[in-house]
Amino acid sequence: MxxxxxxxxxxxxxxxxxxxxxxxxxxxxxxxxxxxxxxxxxxxxxxxxxxxxxxxxxxxxxxxxxxxxxxxxxxxxxxxxxxxxxxxxxxxxxxxxxxxxxxxxxRREELLDAINSQLKKLARFNREKDNAVAKATALTEEKTREHFREQFAGSSFPASQFSGYTPDGSSGFGVSLPPESSSTQTLQATVMFADIRNFTTMAERLSAAELAALLGRYFELACRPVVAFGGTHLKMLGDGLLALFEEDAQPQEDALSHAQRALAASVGIQDAVGSFKQWVQEQYGQRGLPSFSVGIGLHSGEVTLSRLGGMDSPEVTALGDSVNIASRLQAAGKELGWLVVASIDTAQLAGECLRHGRQELVSLRGREKPVAACEVLGISAVPSLQQTHPPFKYDPASLQAAAVQNSEMTARAAKEALKESLWSLQSGSFQSMQQSFRGYQIIRKLGEGGMSDVYLAFSAAQKSEVVLKVLRTSLSNDAEMLRRFIQEYAVLANLTHHHVSRIYDQGFTDDYAYIAMEYLSGGTLKEEIRGRGTPGNSFTGSPAQVHGRVIDLLRQITSALNAIHKLGLVYRDLKPDNLMFRSEGGELVLVDFGIVKNVGEHTVGLMPERLVSTEHGQVIGTPYYVSPEQATGQEVTHRSDFYSLGVMLYEMLTGSRPYKGDSLNELLARHLHAEIPRLPPEHAIFQMLLDSLMAKQAIDRPADAMGIWRGLDILANKTGSLPKARID
Structure with missing residues (x-):
């Protein structure tokens, strides 16, 4: 935000x-x-x-x-x-x-246009900034590895010396193979990858010394549970942390499995982060830092440890798909809103002691098939570590030195990268969105909103034109915005209805989240209402012709609302802008499900509890169409959508909205207290329906969409309109 x-x-x-x-x-x-x-x-x-x-x-x-x-x-x-x-x-x-x-x-539009224009510039800066920080941080890892190769050449760790690994092939430091072992070794293990979220924002707002102090203190706290639960090959990678939890060759009775130990260490890190937040607040409370949090990914499988430099090399690199999956599950947790993400392989090995939340099929970068994963909420019934698994022996002073060294180098690299990024922005050397986008060929930009940009594209899979809604995930730390974006796909993917927009695909790149949906070429209902009086417009003609068109449109909208409400959902933003035609004069389709709210017992996919929630007192919706309960920030129901439908009924019949105001407060006050407007005599046949839909008290509005449909049938009989839409 x-x-x-x-x-x-x-x-x-x-x-x-x-x-x-x-x-x-x-x-x-x-x-x-x-x-x-x-x-x-x-x-x-x-x-x-x-x-x-x-x-x-x-x-x-x-x-x-x-x-x-x-x-x-x-x-x-x-x-x-x-x-x-x-x-x-x-x-x-x-x-x-x-x-x-x-x-x-x-005007309101002028203010929002000015803000959006400036935020685009800020977004470009943030993208360049994030990329520069990531690249500069990676460059420090080779220097860090060389430092610890020299400093700990004679240390007596059970697994010998510090060496390097990162999932993308660069180097960090950790514990290597014993000197007498072969150049490669394959083992079963659980891989844990932890990463500080919003690190670039912290790097921007803290000095190099302050950032190094924050990182050093965090790594000391985070490494303790990892080491205590037998984590090996511990590596600090800039602001990330990697560890392996190996399978015991001769496990003791009642000993924790490697998956259980990894999960216990992950929960221990999150517990440490909970107390660490207080320290961050005390030190930097006035610096506008985002809330400190750490994302963790876990996966169990085969891992290969290799001396890439040969038998004499002290550097050991962990290789294999398991390492990549753990790293990318951590990244996917940002979009899912999960702090700890475990693959189903890890969850099954952990057994009944794992307490988990939702399960998802997660699409990971670089993988064709999704990975089944779950949100880790905790782990129970963990025996005493001393009774089940000997603590890993380590030198606290050496580990502290490693944390300090990594933190100082990372902080310096991050600050230098920010300077370079600022220069890049000021010199204008940034790139626009690629014209070729994950199997979609961008044709042209259709528009933009508060959440996303909208493009017309050609889909190779659909072999037709589609609409791409694109949210720049790397430009914002706004989790709520991303959650709403993900929610739109979750709702549409589980809602198949002829008056609801069709969904084809959702995915994530390094910088973007996107939704591919059907291209509706017939324009919006708003455009049709505004075009009244022009030749060929459906609202031009005799009152009987207008009445027939209005009844038909209301039937189509009511049919869509009925499908939504059956799932226990409230749309909350019903307006002519969000209703589009499949072709000129074609079916009317409801679009944009970003602020749908779940108020019933039904579930949508695997995300019922994640549907957008709002605090009491928060106004959601478009001011010209909000119900009185929305205007005051009260709890909404499906009857709130019916009020918005009433506002649209008045607008379709008269060409203007029922309430206007010189200020936003005045407009909202009219929704609360003004009389329901009277329709002109030629449209008076709709007055009873309008009074019912726009009743100030929700209880006085129709109980369900079927009630509205029956009222429309009565009006159709009086006006001689033929039914076209279906309520199913």
Missing amino acids: HRILVVDDEEAIRKNIERLLSLEGYEVATAPNGQHGLVIARSMLPDIIITDINMPGMDGFAMLDAIRHHPELDRAIVIMLTAADERDSMRRGMRLGADDYLTKPF
Whole structure:
């Protein structure tokens, strides 16, 4: 979620902007002047600052100058508000480093366009930043390996010396094979790969010394449970941690299996992270860091340990599909919202002591077939470690030295990469989205929204044109946005209905999440309503013809709602924009299921508990169409969708929306308190249905979609309209 600070001495402007942006999903703070705004900015570290110029005390110019000279705020986007005749002010602000200007008074669309434009620039910077940090961190691992090869050449670890491995072939450090062993060894083991989430954001907001201190302390805590439960070949890879839990050649009675030990170590890491968060908050609470969290992937199978440099080489590399799967399961956990992800192979070896949540077939990068995996919630009935498995013997001082060395080098590399990334952005040397995209040939961009970009593409699999909705996963740390995106696929994949958009595919690349769905070429219902009065428009003609068209459209929409409500879902954003035609004059289809809410006992696929949830008091939906309960942030039901349907009924008949307002608050107040509007005499036959749908109290609206359908049948008989849509 992007953070926006609004600074203006006029309270009405502040509140209106705050409410508008909050409805769009932004985290918003406000301040009445520059001095107060600067204090909040230092604490909040906003992505965007929207500020007036003329304010008492510190004006917008002075605040902008202070921001551009502040080491943690200098990259914040600043949009300044100015009067139409203040060209000198505009030039002065641009010289001080303003990114954009809005002229008062401005419309909602103008504000959102300005924000979206600036966020695209920020997104490009973040993409380059993440890539640069990853590359620079990888370059430190060879230096780290060389350091520990020399430092620990004579140490007496049970498995000898430190050496290197990363899943992509670069080097880190860990424990090697004994000198007398062969150059390769194959064993059964559980691989654990842990990675700090949002690491790049932390690297951006902390100094190199602070970042090194954070990493060093974390690795000391994280390594303890790994070592205690017999983890070997322990390697720190930048901000990642790799360990193997080997199968016992002669297991003792009641000893933990290698999968159980790996799971116990993973739970131990998460317990350590829980207490570590408090330390991070105490040290850097005012720095705007994301909540510290660690993702872990686990997989059990065959692993090959190899001396890539020959028998005399101290460096051992773990090879095999098991290592790659563990690493990529960890990465997949980000999209799934799981902290610990275990393959079904690991879960089965762990047995009944594993407490798990949802199970999924997870698509992993570089693999044709998905991997069955589950969310790890905990592990129970673990015997005393001393009774079941001797603790791994290690030198705490050496392990601490390893953590410090890795942390310092990683911190330096990350900070250098950020500098290079900033230069890359400023010089304009970034790349656009590839025209060829995972089996889809991009034809053209259709549009963009708050969550994603939408493209028309040709699908090799479907052999037809499809719509690709693309979310840049590497540009945002907003888990809620990604969850909504994943949810849309989960809903549509389990909902087959002729008035609901068809879904073909979902996938993830390194930088994007995407959904492929049917291409609806007939335009939107909004376009048809706006085109009334033009030749050939379906709302042009006699009242009887208009009534027939409206009844037919309502039947199609009600049919879609009936299918959704049967699954215990509430759509929550019913509006003409989200209804499209399959072809000109064709079937009407409901699209965009990003904010569907589960309110029933039915489940959707494997994700019922993950369907988007909202806190009490949060307004969800489009202001012109929200029900009174949505306007006040109260609990929604399927009857909330019926209210939105009533608003659309009025709009289809009259060409205008029932309620308008000079501000967002005024508009929402009309939904709550204004009388239900009266239809003109030529459309009065629909007044009873409109009153029922737009009742202020949800209990007074129709009980279900079938009730609306029966009402439409009565109207059809009165108007002589022939039924076209099906309720099934």
